[in-house]
Amino acid sequence: MSDISRRSFIKIGTAGAGAAAVGSGLLSQWWGLDSSAMPDPQTDGDQVIPTFCELCFWKCGVLAHVRDGRVTKITGNPEHPLSRGRLCPRGTGGIGLLYDPDRLKKPLVRTGKRGAEQFTEVSWDAALDRVAEGMLRLRERHGPEALALFSHGYGGSWFKHLLKAYGSANIAAPSYAQCRGPREVGFELTFGQGLGSPEPLDIENTRCLTLIGGHLGENMHNTQVQDMARAISRGAQLVVVDPRFSTAAGKAKYWLPIKPGTDLALLLAWMHVIISEKLYDADYLQQHAIGFDQLKAHVADKTPDWAYPHTGIRPELIAETARFIAGAKPASIIHPGRRTTWYGDDTQRQRAVAILAALLGSWGRRGGFLLPSGMDLPAFPYTSYHHKPKTIADKPKQTLYPLAGETLASGLCDATMKGDFPYNLKGWIVYGSNLIQALPDPRQTQKAIEGLEFMVAVDVLPSEICGWADVVLPECTYLERCDDVHAPSYKEPYVAVRQPVIEPMYDAKPGWWIAREIAHRIGLEDYFPWKDSFEYAKHRVKQAGYSCAELQKKGVLRGKQVPVCQEEGLALSFDTPSGKIELHSEALKNLGFHPIPEYSPPEEGPPGMFRLLFGRAPMHTFGRTSNNRFLSQVFDENEVWINSRVARGLPGFEERPLKTGDKVVLVNQDGVKSNPVRARVTERIRGDCVYMVHGWGHTAKGLRYARGRGASDSELITRYKVDPIMGGTGMNVNFVRLEPLPEQLS
Numbered sequence: 001m002s003d004i005s006r007r008s009f010i011k012i013g014t015a016g017a018g019a020a021a022v023g024s025g026l027l028s029q030w031w032g033l034d035s036s037a038m039p040d041p042q043t044d045g046d047q048v049i050p051t052f053c054e055l056c057f058w059k060c061g062v063l064a065h066v067r068d069g070r071v072t073k074i075t076g077n078p079e080h081p082l083s084r085g086r087l088c089p090r091g092t093g094g095i096g097l098l099y100d101p102d103r104l105k106k107p108l109v110r111t112g113k114r115g116a117e118q119f120t121e122v123s124w125d126a127a128l129d130r131v132a133e134g135m136l137r138l139r140e141r142h143g144p145e146a147l148a149l150f151s152h153g154y155g156g157s158w159f160k161h162l163l164k165a166y167g168s169a170n171i172a173a174p175s176y177a178q179c180r181g182p183r184e185v186g187f188e189l190t191f192g193q194g195l196g197s198p199e200p201l202d203i204e205n206t207r208c209l210t211l212i213g214g215h216l217g218e219n220m221h222n223t224q225v226q227d228m229a230r231a232i233s234r235g236a237q238l239v240v241v242d243p244r245f246s247t248a249a250g251k252a253k254y255w256l257p258i259k260p261g262t263d264l265a266l267l268l269a270w271m272h273v274i275i276s277e278k279l280y281d282a283d284y285l286q287q288h289a290i291g292f293d294q295l296k297a298h299v300a301d302k303t304p305d306w307a308y309p310h311t312g313i314r315p316e317l318i319a320e321t322a323r324f325i326a327g328a329k330p331a332s333i334i335h336p337g338r339r340t341t342w343y344g345d346d347t348q349r350q351r352a353v354a355i356l357a358a359l360l361g362s363w364g365r366r367g368g369f370l371l372p373s374g375m376d377l378p379a380f381p382y383t384s385y386h387h388k389p390k391t392i393a394d395k396p397k398q399t400l401y402p403l404a405g406e407t408l409a410s411g412l413c414d415a416t417m418k419g420d421f422p423y424n425l426k427g428w429i430v431y432g433s434n435l436i437q438a439l440p441d442p443r444q445t446q447k448a449i450e451g452l453e454f455m456v457a458v459d460v461l462p463s464e465i466c467g468w469a470d471v472v473l474p475e476c477t478y479l480e481r482c483d484d485v486h487a488p489s490y491k492e493p494y495v496a497v498r499q500p501v502i503e504p505m506y507d508a509k510p511g512w513w514i515a516r517e518i519a520h521r522i523g524l525e526d527y528f529p530w531k532d533s534f535e536y537a538k539h540r541v542k543q544a545g546y547s548c549a550e551l552q553k554k555g556v557l558r559g560k561q562v563p564v565c566q567e568e569g570l571a572l573s574f575d576t577p578s579g580k581i582e583l584h585s586e587a588l589k590n591l592g593f594h595p596i597p598e599y600s601p602p603e604e605g606p607p608g609m610f611r612l613l614f615g616r617a618p619m620h621t622f623g624r625t626s627n628n629r630f631l632s633q634v635f636d637e638n639e640v641w642i643n644s645r646v647a648r649g650l651p652g653f654e655e656r657p658l659k660t661g662d663k664v665v666l667v668n669q670d671g672v673k674s675n676p677v678r679a680r681v682t683e684r685i686r687g688d689c690v691y692m693v694h695g696w697g698h699t700a701k702g703l704r705y706a707r708g709r710g711a712s713d714s715e716l717i718t719r720y721k722v723d724p725i726m727g728g729t730g731m732n733v734n735f736v737r738l739e740p741l742p743e744q745l746s
């Protein structure tokens, strides 16, 4: 971080602090803040309080430096296995969220029509009474299942509990059906377990890392980026398959600029080479896998020559990279990616990634996929939920998307609009999820919302979704609250604490308090028997036999390390129907799907249009940080990447050829237009697609900084292809053309 941005960052901090709410006394009651703070020798006695980050969902351990009730900087907690003393730029920029002048400061009640963003400020009592009334009325009229919760982010746990106590199982987040769902199902089908988050990949010890499902380096998952850098410094090589020359491609031995949507053809051709040249781990397969002969027969004709016209990758390069990848086995990772909802055949593509991992013998091996375990932390002893919810709204008789492992956020949106579900949803609570940007086709989301009887948004910022709610409840940021403790299943078991580092600012409140207040108003007080989240979290930690004082001081406690790979003595077992790795899946076959992935080419776009691809920028998390003035000093609007050769002959730009920095409008295949967005004319992308960073082009009035900056990919996603296996929404199926801005022509 440059000195200039450091100075302005401190300035932001100082400006915001003036508005801080004066002592509510809540703070000292929680994790006993004073005892958990330690003086920092490097900052003249600032207090340093450990907690974990919420700028994305990776949950790195952070140390917040506090002076006179103000957070002055945020650094990585050296004790925490996800940060190891370092943060990604977004984590450091958490202060820009805390002191964002546009934060939600008071509860709001809608006064205009939905979406018009007209609200009046009310007291917490008035707002909570409205929510309670709405929930009681809905339950009386339609039953509790008519209420859905969309929840993304760690603080959502209090609302999930509230909804279950109320009697609804309709709880979803776009981080499944719009993100990692196909990957989870593809790996479950093959190895009997998914990857979860954080993914337990042994990138650090790998010898070959293949990125075909992601762009680490722009996707900034801190630990993985650190591990990738370490692996490279130890001589590991990268193979990058991406239509765009990504940051990682710049460090790679091989860059394969694949035609978008044809990855499955490449994966099958790699399998062909690895099998026909006997480059697989024969002993491992012999011992652990079933279906090898069927797989061998299946890929017999999937030669590199066959894949070439589909993928655009020369046959020799396909064969050479297959040999290279297999040469590093078992310490060779085909990275499964995370946002895997691309083309609608995504579970099968992820199955192919998993099958390749099996051929390389990298599952359960050092330098490959590790088998994680978590610390055993007993759940809080709640009364059991009385009401047995009917089927989940998006799963009528389990026939739709039979292998969906979680409720689909897009499925709940469908069930709100259409009549062919077991019952309609009539109310939404939306916690920490900007559904207008996250679900495909915002028009459809808005239509669903228009039909609701009741909608609540719990957020920290006045995002687009808040503009559609009847009641908006301002949550305080992660730096001002205690949430549940975090003990994920990971390659090193640990438990981490989230504790407030300053008092809540304005009239914002922590999620636990909001959920508990609602529960008390609707007769569910038995489900919230604790005084505050501190008491709750402490109970869990004590039950497990750990020291709360030590946890709050260090921010994290490590569990006992158990073997995580064969090399450490772990015996592999597989929770599949056969108890083996399933290269051929009978379960898929019985449901009418291909038991081994079968390639079919993606639909081509209209002539003259480019496939719209999107991804991440290192400085930002979706649209949730675009209003962060600190992070935006480095990246303050997205651009549309277009190939320079193609740009030279672009229709409409004859008079004034397109140059980097010119503003253009994108028009999609259905005539939907984007905001003006700057072009980046570059060799670094294929000619048949364009690329932009997701999360820009905000329209919400309250986001005074981000509003109108860059363009929204979400707006242009009017079509999507649903994965028939698990309901993921493939969104890379839209096409755009570029139009000049009239003023730039003159």
Ligand SMILES: Nc1nc2c(c(=O)[nH]1)N[C@H]1C(S)=C(S)[C@@H](COP(=O)(O)OP(=O)(O)OC[C@H]3O[C@@H](n4cnc5c(=O)[nH]c(N)nc54)[C@H](O)[C@@H]3O)O[C@H]1N2
Pocket (backbone or CB within 6 Å): 056, 057, 179, 180, 212, 213, 214, 215, 216, 218, 219, 220, 221, 241, 242, 243, 244, 246, 258, 259, 260, 261, 262, 263, 337, 338, 339, 340, 342, 613, 614, 615, 616, 617, 618, 619, 620, 621, 622, 691, 732
């Ligand atoms: N900085 C930052 N990091 C993040 C996030 C963030 O918002 N900001 N979000 C986090 C989350 S929730 C997720 S899910 C992950 C997502 O990050 P990833 O799992 O890495 O997934 P995508 O964003 O889909 O990957 C986009 C990359 O795929 C390429 N691509 C597009 N189409 C194709 C294709 O057909 N074939 C191939 N081979 N490549 C293609 C694009 O050019 C781009 O480089 O990032 C996480 N990390």
Ligand SMILES: Nc1nc2c(c(=O)[nH]1)N[C@H]1C(S)=C(S)[C@@H](COP(=O)(O)OP(=O)(O)OC[C@H]3O[C@@H](n4cnc5c(=O)[nH]c(N)nc54)[C@H](O)[C@@H]3O)O[C@H]1N2
Pocket (backbone or CB within 6 Å): 054, 152, 153, 155, 173, 174, 175, 178, 179, 180, 338, 339, 431, 432, 433, 434, 435, 437, 438, 439, 440, 458, 459, 460, 461, 462, 463, 464, 465, 475, 476, 477, 478, 614, 615, 621, 622, 623, 624, 694, 713, 714, 717, 731
């Ligand atoms: N077009 C398109 N759609 C996508 C993607 C894409 O790349 N392109 N990516 C997909 C992926 S991978 C994912 S994971 C999903 C993510 O989609 P979402 O689940 O919507 O996640 P975010 O965009 O991070 O949600 C942001 C909202 O959370 C609020 N928020 C931030 N911190 C807090 C907090 O502490 N408390 C509360 N209550 N609110 C908070 C923000 O102000 C904002 O309104 O989107 C998916 N949808």
Ligand code: SF4
Pocket (backbone or CB within 6 Å): 053, 054, 055, 056, 057, 058, 059, 060, 087, 088, 089, 090, 091, 092, 220, 221, 222, 223
């Ligand atoms: S990866 Fe970055 S933004 Fe995400 S939790 Fe870690 S530090 Fe925070």
Ligand SMILES: [Mo]
Pocket (backbone or CB within 6 Å): 175, 178, 179, 180, 338, 339
């Ligand atoms: Mo995601």
